[in-house]
Amino acid sequence: MKLALIGVGQAGGKVVDALIDYDRRTKSDYIVDTIAVNTARADLMGLRFVPEAHQVLVGTSRVKGHGVGADNELGAEVTAEDVGDILSKVDDLPVHEIDAFLIVAGLGGGTGSGGAPVIARELKHIYTEPVYGLGILPARNEGGIYTLNAARSLQTFVGEVDNLILFDNEAWRRSGESLESGYSEINTELARRLGILFSAGETDGSNAVAESVVDASEIINTLASGGISTIGYASVELDRPKQGLFSRLAGGPSREADNGESMNRITSLVRRAALGRLTLPCEIAGTERGLVVVAGPPDVLSRRGIERARTWLEEETGTMEIRGGDYPVESNFVAAVTLLSGVYNVPRVKELQAVAIETQRDMLAKRQSSAASLEELVDSGDDGLEPLF
Numbered sequence: 011m012k013l014a015l016i017g018v019g020q021a022g023g024k025v026v027d028a029l030i031d032y033d034r035r036t037k038s039d040y041i042v043d044t045i046a047v048n049t050a051r052a053d054l055m056g057l058r059f060v061p062e063a064h065q066v067l068v069g070t071s072r073v074k075g076h077g078v079g080a081d082n083e084l085g086a087e088v089t090a091e092d093v094g095d096i097l098s099k100v101d102d103l104p105v106h107e108i109d110a111f112l113i114v115a116g117l118g119g120g121t122g123s124g125g126a127p128v129i130a131r132e133l134k135h136i137y138t139e140p141v142y143g144l145g146i147l148p149a150r151n152e153g154g155i156y157t158l159n160a161a162r163s164l165q166t167f168v169g170e171v172d173n174l175i176l177f178d179n180e181a182w183r184r185s186g187e188s189l190e191s192g193y194s195e196i197n198t199e200l201a202r203r204l205g206i207l208f209s210a211g212e213t214d215g216s217n218a219v220a221e222s223v224v225d226a227s228e229i230i231n232t233l234a235s236g237g238i239s240t241i242g243y244a245s246v247e248l249d250r251p252k253q254g255l256f257s258r259l260a261g262g263p264s265r266e267a268d269n270g271e272s273m274n275r276i277t278s279l280v281r282r283a284a285l286g287r288l289t290l291p292c293e294i295a296g297t298e299r300g301l302v303v304v305a306g307p308p309d310v311l312s313r314r315g316i317e318r319a320r321t322w323l324e325e326e327t328g329t330m331e332i333r334g335g336d337y338p339v340e341s342n343f344v345a346a347v348t349l350l351s352g353v354y355n356v357p358r359v360k361e362l363q364a365v366a367i368e369t370q371r372d373m374l375a376k377r378q379s380s381a382a383s384l385e386e387l388v389d390s391g392d393d394g395l396e397p398l399f
C-alpha cells in the first residue's frame with residue numbers, strides 16, 4: 011500500500027524519519043513521499059530523511075520559528091493560518107500514486123496535537139484518498155498539560171481522520187533510559203510494525219508463491235471501521251542461515267509450508283501478537299475489524315496456519331470481519347502483525363479523559379483564585395492612585 015506521510019510537530023517529524031529509515035533499510039517501499047510541518051525551526055533542522063524542500067515552517071509571523079510551547083490551541087490556529095503553504099507542498103506530491111495519507115503527530119505537545127487535526131480536515135476536503143492518523147499518547151509522567159492536550163486532540167483528531175492508529179508512550183517507556191535513546195528505540199519498534207503492515211499491502215501479485223497475499227484493499231477495508239486502531243507484533247527467528255535483511259521476494263521455492271511445525275508456529279505467533287504488547291493496550295473483545303499479516307520465507311508460510319490463526323482471532327474479538335494473508339519475504343524470521351481496528355475498550359483513553367477533566371477543572375479554579383488574589387493585592391495597595399485608563 012502506497013502512502014504519503016505528513017509528520018507534524020517534533021514527534022511527528024522524528025517518527026516519519028524512523029519510518030523512512032526502516033522503509034529504506036528493508037526496501038519495503040511503501041512510502042511514496044513525505045512532508046514535515048513544524049512551528050519550531052530547530053526541530054525541522056534535526057530531521058535526517060525529510061528533505062528541506064519538503065519541510066514547512068508554519069506560524070512564523072506569530073512564534074518566529076520557536077515552537078508553540080505545548081499550547082495546542084495556538085498550534086491549531088497557526089496551522090490553520092498557514093495551511094495554504096502545507097497544501098501547496100501536498101499538491102507537489104505524486105498523489106495519483108498513493109493509496110492514502112498518513113498524518114503522524116505526538117498528541118501531548120502543541121504543534122502536532124493542534125495542527126494534525128487541522129491538516130486532516132483540509133486533506134479530506136480536497137482529496138478522495140483516505141486520510142489516516144498516527145497519534146502518539148504522552149507517558150503519565152509528562153504531566154497534566156500533556157495529558158490535557160492529548161485528551162483534547164484525540165477527540166478532535168479521531169473525528170477528522172478515517173482511522174486513528176494510536177501508540178501509547180506510557181506502555182512502551184522503560185525506566186533508566188535517557189528520553190532520546192528511549193524514543194529512538196520505540197520509534198524503531200513502531201516503524202517495524204507499520205513497515206510490515208503497509209508493505210505487505212504492496213505485494214504486486216507477480217510472486218509465483220504468493221497465493222493469499224494481503225493487498226492494499228484489505229488494509230483499507232479493515233481501517234474503514236473508523237475509530238481507533240492498535241497494532242500487535244510478534245516474531246521468531248528461524249534456525250537457518252541469515253539471508254539478507256528483509257527484502258521482498260521475487261519468485262521462490264514451491265510452497266511446502268503446511269506441516270504441523272509451520273502451522274503451530276504461525277498460530278502461536280498470532281496469539282502472541284494479539285495478546286502481547288499492542289501499540290495501544292486494550293481489550294481485544296469488541297474490536298470491529300481485524301487483519302492478520304504473517305511475513306516470512308514462503309516455505310514456512312502455512313496457509314492453514316494463517317487460516318487457523320484468523321479463526322482464533324475471530325473468536326477472541328467476537329467479529330466475523332477478520333481478514334488475513336501472508337507476505338512472502340526473504341528473511342531468517344517469521345513475523346505476525348495484527349491490526350485491530352475500531353477498538354472500544356481502551357482503559358488508557360478513559361484514564362486520559364478523566365485526568366484531562368480534572369486538570370481542566372484545577373486550571374480553571376487556579377485561574378479564578380489567581381484573578382481574585384491579584385484583585386485583592388491591587389486593592390489592598392489602595393493609595394488613591396488613579397488607574398491608567
Ligand SMILES: Nc1nc2c(ncn2[C@@H]2O[C@H](COP(=O)(O)OP(=O)(O)OP(=O)(O)O)[C@@H](O)[C@H]2O)c(=O)[nH]1
Nearest residue numbers: 019020021077078080116118119120121122148193
Ligand atoms: N514515540 C515518540 N514520542 C515522542 C517523541 N518525541 C516526542 N514524543 C512525544 O510527543 C509529545 C509531543 O511532543 P512534541 O512532538 O515535541 O511537541 P510538538 O508537537 O512539537 O509541540 P511543541 O513542542 O509544543 O511546539 C510528547 O509529549 C512526547 O510524548 C519521539 O521521538 N517518539
